[in-house]
Amino acid sequence: MPSGSARILSAETPLLEARRLTRRFGALVANDAIDLAVRAGEAHALLGENGAGKSTLVKMLYGLLQPDAGQVLWRGAPAALPDPRAARALGVGMVFQHFSLFDAMSVAENVALALDVPEPLPRVAERLAAVSSAYGLPLEPAREVWRLSVGERQRVEIVRCLMQDPRLIILDEPTSVLTPQEAEGLFGTLDRLRAEGRAVLYISHKLEEVRRLCEAATILRGGKVVAACDPRAESAASLARMMVGAEVGAARRADRGDAGPVRLSVHALSLPPDEPHGIGLHDVSLDLRAGEVLGIAGVAGNGQDALFAALSGERAAPAADRIILDGAAVGREDISARRRRGGAFVPEERLGHAAAPAFRLSENALLAGHATEGFAPGGLVRRSRLLGFVDRVTAAFDVRKGPRDPEARALSGGNLQKFVVGREILRGPRLLVVCQPTWGVDAGAAQVIRQAILDLARGGAAVLVISQDLDELLEITDRIAVIFHGRLSAATPTGWTTREEIGLLMGGAATAEAT
Amino acid sequence: MRLVLEQRAETGWALRLLSPLLAVALALVSAAVMFAALGADPLAALHAYFVLPLSDSWGLQEVAVKATPLVLISVGLAFCYRAGVWNIGAEGQFLVGALGGAWLAVATHGGAQGPWLLPAMLAAGALGGALFALIPALLRTRFGASEILTSLMLVYVAELLLDWLVRGPWRDPAGFNMPQTVTFSPAATLPLLAEGGRVNLGTPLTLLIVAAAALVAARTLKGFEIRLVGEAPRAARFAGFDAKRVTWAVFAFSGALAGLAGIMEVAGTLRQLQPGLSPGYGFTAIIVAFLGRLNPVGCLVAGVFLAVTFIGGENAQIMLRLPLDATRVFQGLLLFYVLACDTLLLYRLRLLRSAPA
Structure with a gap:
């Protein structure tokens, strides 16, 4: 498809659309006819309890799993995603919750290993420095990964993803390993990415974070879409209700006297x-x-x-x-x-x-x-x-x-x-x-x-x-x-x-x- | 389109039973093809291999004699493999056990012998096998050396030790320079179950050990500990079980059973030491252990089956001029298929159609 027509379409046509995407594991239907539309420049939250089917869905979007039924559209055209390499070639990038970095190698070496088109190491280090400073993700290319904090390791993963120049970035529970301050830094980066017209698919169960960051949300429960909403128009409690399907209370604190010996x-x-x-x-x-x-x-x-x-x-x-x-x-x-x-x-x-x-x-x-x-x-x-x-x-x-x-x-x-x-x-x-x-x-x-x-x-x-x-x-x-x-x-x-x-x-x- | 392996959620008991049977069937088909390639009539060969040994009393007794060491060794190995300890050197432990017991018989030959001798020989055999098996255990727990390599390499040490002893210090002075020891006196020989038969006391003793081992594996805390260490080492540590202690225990146990099998073979069936006294029992027992699903009762069934292939191999060699190595090839095929079918226990095959572009 010529890129010109894609640009014309992009105003109304979602960047990525999943239509009735279904995936079974034995008797379990992990994803049951999921519909999802992510627009360019949008931060889209994927909400759901553990086991609601979020991971299965994004794995299909990233080519790690094949759907049993349904279709993925990229800029309105049907897309085949037989493996992650095809997804990356299309413009989908993913940052996993669990890192896959080699401790004993440098940041640049880790990034170079993951590139689909091999590049000489000095060139990788140069590009890496450029990308990391452009997006406020400070990293030293020559540093070994084992010396990095968890937050810095995540930055490596994000930079590695950005170096493929993705149009859609999938982030799986990115703040679960970060301090509140590190999370703030990440939000700044995400704002910059969206300003460039890149879309972010944000998986999380932290509702306040989602309300702050995202303008659209798709909520999964038991493998089905139960709601699509604007999280800014909802309260954390109403989002939680949609996720769980019932009221969620806080644990009752006991009135205790002084602690014992x-x-x-x-x-x-x-x-x-x-x-x-x-x-x-x-x-x-x-x-x-x-x-x-x-x-x-x-x-x-x-x-x-x-x-x-x-x-x-x-x-x-x-x-x-x-x-x-x-x-x-x-x-x-x-x-x-x-x-x-x-x-x-x-x-x-x-x-x-x-x-x-x-x-x-x-x-x-x-x-x-x-x-x-x-x-x-x-x-x-x-x-x-x-x-x-x-x-x-x-x-x-x-x-x-x-x-x-x-x-x-x-x-x-x-x-x-x-x-x-x-x-x-x-x-x-x-x-x-x-x-x-x-x-x-x-x-x-x-x-x-x-x-x-x-x-x-x-x-x-x-x-x-x-x-x-x-x-x-x-x-x-x-x-x-x-x-x-x-x-x-x-x-x-x-x-x-x-x-x-x-x-x-x-x-x-x-x-x-x-x- | 491509084939992928997908993990199964849960494995049913029917599948667990079916898998070794499927492996046996596949091995039989492959064997038939091999026999045909060797120029023999496949049906006649299969008949000689698997039907003849079971069709008369002599054949059945021979099967029992051959199955006894296989079952005994494989029960010990089953405990090792359940614990994730890869003892490949049972052949060596078998030989050292034979040496340990035979030493008593040779040293007392023509001298002070009595009813104490036979139990002492069996104990010495078990002890010899256990001590020899503790060498890889020590190297594993102390230095982290792979027990697969060390236990296997020690087999050659044991073979050469046996060779040297029967050609040197322990050679029968009246044996026309043949590399063998004296023929053991009746006091140093396991009694036969029936006069004129071939089966000795070792076979019922083995059945007792199988029953005891089945009880330990299924019902005791020790059996649970061994399985947990093999299956989930970190959970075993959380349970308060010491993986190193388990490594020592299963090596000692399997070495003792292999050693016992060795001395029973020498004191019961051969009545003297000679080089090549084992047709590879210690290695074949590895196949028996896996075919028997690492379960003592399963090992009993599988041991009988593989014993049949030994006897059948001899039949085929005599009747159809098939080389004896064909038996080894068949046993190897069987292990291959058992392990391959086990993969199907844990995973299912799925045909993937690539999505339309």
Whole structure:
């Protein structure tokens, strides 16, 4: 099609249009006759709960998945997208939520590797510098990726995408790994891109952000389009209602008196990173009282994994007295011993860490409870006890599943998370350490989980929540500390602090002053 | 148009059962083609391979004798592979087990022997196999060396050690310079189940071990621990299980069973050490373990099947002049098809039509 006619059309014709796009995975219809139209220069939000079908849709638009039915139109003409290369050639670029960068290589090398038409490295570095300064995305081409912060890594991904000169840029949950300040920088970049007539398809579940940034929104629920609207004309609550299909409440804070005695105490704990470019812990100290919820905020990859491993006993501390639980020095004890002392733990990764994907729920109950729950007296597994426990978790936490005892991977993310959290809370622990309790979980399940955490604390347990979701921490914690580069700030009462203060700490403001 | 593999959401039990049967069928078809290419009548060859060994008492006894070491070794390997520990060196552990037990028989030959000797030989065989298997375990857990390479290379060490012993220090002085030890005395020989038969006490002992192993795998915390370490190592760490300890345990266990199989073969069937005392039991057992779905009872069924191919191979060699290597080729084909069919368990094939341009 001659470019002149395209330009004439572009006033009314959408840049990209999906017509009745359908994709099935076995019995599940992930996308059911989706209609979507994105105009040039538009910031278009794609909203939906986890599992609503957002990822499937954009994967089809980027050529990573093939539709079973339906059509994609590019500037009004039918377009074939057999693979991402074809999508890029058309003018579609995508920035993924999870980065695909080689740690040991420089920024320029990473970008050069991804180009469809190979270019000499000096030329790439030159173009990269030009693009990054033009869009306010400062980067040093020669720097190795492992030295970069998460926000900088995202910039590499964005610049890499922009170097293909895309007309439509798809961003998948771009701010989930950024501090509030870094997110502001990103919004500035997006404004500049739109001013040039490029369209942005913005996947997010952060409603305030979408209302600020986007002038059109398509809302998915259960694989179908439930609404197309102008988010600026809606409230966050009305958008949430459309996403969930029901009213969403906030967790009820309990009226609590003073917190009890110190239950968990960490003294000057340092831990080396367990992989070459990883982050360890430096001189971390904290006190956690019975009946209290302490939040650890921080951008991903700042030592949260090491902190969880040290507190749970997956990694031993250098000395026993670095970690005191109920007056006992437990730093050298393993996770089973700490469970016997009343510890309960929920790691960040559901599949592969908290639960084994191909194992049944009963086996996943055995996984975390064999040391404390009498599931296997004398080493012989009692299946009836396991099934009874699974039934109790299912009832108490509304875990929705088909058969009584399915494989863990057959559950949706939210239901598996309810099971994994319920599995620990039902044991009535004295200490709960939970990492990203509602990561990628739909609003309804998140509500159940947050309420259960608050109820546990009200019952006298000590709870430590490690999360990147600042809103969640502000909602359920009594005190908040921030982890940055393996160092933990002092905890401040949640009511006394603001998002901005925490955001600055998440970006390393305190350590910058200290050094 | 192109073919792609797509991951299945869940694998049904019917498919799990069907997959090894499909593999066997495909291997049989390929074997028929191979036999035809070698100039033999494929139907006659298949008959010699798979029907004749099962058609008289002698053949059935031979199958039991050959199946015993295969089953015993493969049960140990099944635990290794469930734990994600790739012990390829069962052949070596088999030989060292044979050496360990035979050493007692040779050292006491013509001297103080008694009813204690046979149990001691079996224990020494199991211990020898276990210790030999702990070498790759140590290299793996201490230095991160690939157990696939180290365990395989140790097979050659064991073979050469056996060769040297039977040609040197342990050679039968009255054996006309043949590379073999003395024939073991009755006190050092596993008793036969029936007079004049071929099956010895090792076969029922193996059945007992299969039953015990099936119980451990299916019902105990230890069996769960082994499976979890193999399936989801990070979740196993979260469960409080130590992957290194599991590596040691499964290597020791599979080495002990391979060693036990070795000494039972020597003390029961051969009654002396000689080079080439194993027709590759330790390697064939790898096929048995996978064909048996890494399940002890499955290993029993698969072990009998592969034992039939050993006997059938001898039949075909005599009757149709087919080379003995044809048996090895068939076993290799079988492993190939088993692994290929397992892929279909986890994935489904999908034909993609490219969208109209």
